[in-house]
Each structure stands twice: as structure tokens, then as C-alpha cells.
Amino acid sequence: MNLPRLLFALGYAGLLPFIAGPLWLSVAPQTAPEWLDRAWLLYAAMIAAFMAGSFWGLALVVAENPAGLFGMVLSAVLMLLAWGASLLPFREALPALAGVFVLLGLAELWRERELDPMSSYFRLRIVLTLGVLVCITWRFLLG
Template identity: 60%
Template sequence: MTLPRIVSLLGYAGLLPFIAGPLWLTLMPHTAPAWLDHSWLAYVAMIAAFMAGSFWGFALPACEGPEGTMGLVFASVLMIVAWGAVTLPFTVALAALIVVFLLLLLADFWRERTLGSVEGYFRLRTVLTVGACATLIWRLMI
């Protein structure tokens, strides 16, 4: 199976809000509304949980075997961590979400080798993960 073009387009479009928050705070910090960081963090956590759910979906067909079960458990833990990150102090939450995104990439690396692959998906996930983590680090530095 080849990755449909719409998946790549939606993936890159989903990265735009990651960039918007830190960019706004970098270029025009005096105009940033008080709610910007809160809503930006909620979006980042939602995407992290969504990606964990995507991993869960990839593992689901193999859930009767030990590899699939391990994938389901790992995805569930990462969903909970992504959700719980929004309750942490802001900088701790950003660090926790960086770890979640990196663990999701590692999980996708494992999935590619264990449960099968979709051509182009891992490459897309790698680029999007680097982009997401870069914006989280950028926000930490502001």
C-alpha cells in the first residue's frame, strides 16, 4: 500500500498550528492573547494523543499476538501521557510532549519492522515529528 497524497497534505497542514504559536510569540509578543499558550498546548497534546491513537489503530489488526498487544498497551500509555501533560506546569508539559512525540516515532519504527509498513508513512512521520519537536523546543526557548 502506498501512502495517499491527502495523508501527507493533512499531516503538513496539521503542523501549521504548531508553528503559529511560537511564531506569533516571536514576532509580535505584545499582541499575543493570554489564552494563546493554553490553546496551543491543548492542540499539541490533542495531536500527540491522536498520533498515539493512530499507532493503536495500526497495532489493532495484530492484537491477538504479543506484538499487537504490546503495541496497544504502548499506544494507550502514550495517549494517557499526552492527555495528562496539559495538567502539568507549562515547561514540564512541553518536555513531556517532546518525549511522547519521540516515543511515538520510535514506536512507528518498531511497527514498521514488526507489524508491517505503509510506503512513505515512516518518512512522513519522521519529518512531522522533527517539525513538532522543533516547535516545542522553539516555544521552550521563548
């Protein structure tokens, strides 16, 4: 199945805010506004919850079988984990959100095997997840 180019464009565009925060703090930390970290963290949690929600949509198609039901529960749990991570203090939220994105990657691996193999979508999700994890690590290392 060939995915629309717009899906790839939107996916990679979604990485830009992940890159912008750590880049700003790396290049010109003295000009960074006070709210930057909070906005960045909320964006990361929102994207994690959005990605968790995508499992709901994919699982709905096969909701009658056990894999579909598991996918729907998995979606809800991942969304709650993303929300919970956003409530933590910033330094604790970063590794918690990284953990949520790792779980999202593992869930994507499960989805690829159990629900609907879409190899180009799987590759996109894994590349984007790795990009997010690099940015979270970058921000964590900045202190």
C-alpha cells in the same frame, strides 16, 4: 504502498498550529492573547494522543499476536502520557510533551519493524515528529 496525497496534505497542515504559536510570539509578542499558550499546549497534547491512537488502529489488525497486543498497550500508555503532560504547568509540559513525541517516534520505528512496514508512512511520521519537536523547542526557548 503509495499513500494518498490527502494524508500528506493533512499531516503537513497539522503542523501549521505548531508553527503559529511560536511564530506569533516571535514576530508580535505584544499582540498575543493570554490564552495562546494554553490553546497551543492543548493542541500539542491532542495531536500526541491522536498519533498514539493510530497505533491502536494499526495493532488491531494483528491483535491476536504478541506484537499486536503490545501495540495496543503502547497506544494506551502514550495517550495517557500525552494527557498527563497537558495537566502540567506550561514550562514543565513542554519538555514532557517533547518526550511523548520522541516516544511516538520510537514507537513508529517499532511499528515499522514489527507490525506493518509502510516506508512512506514512516517517513511522513518521522518528518512531522521532527517538525513538532522543532516547534516545541522553539517555544521553550522563547521563555
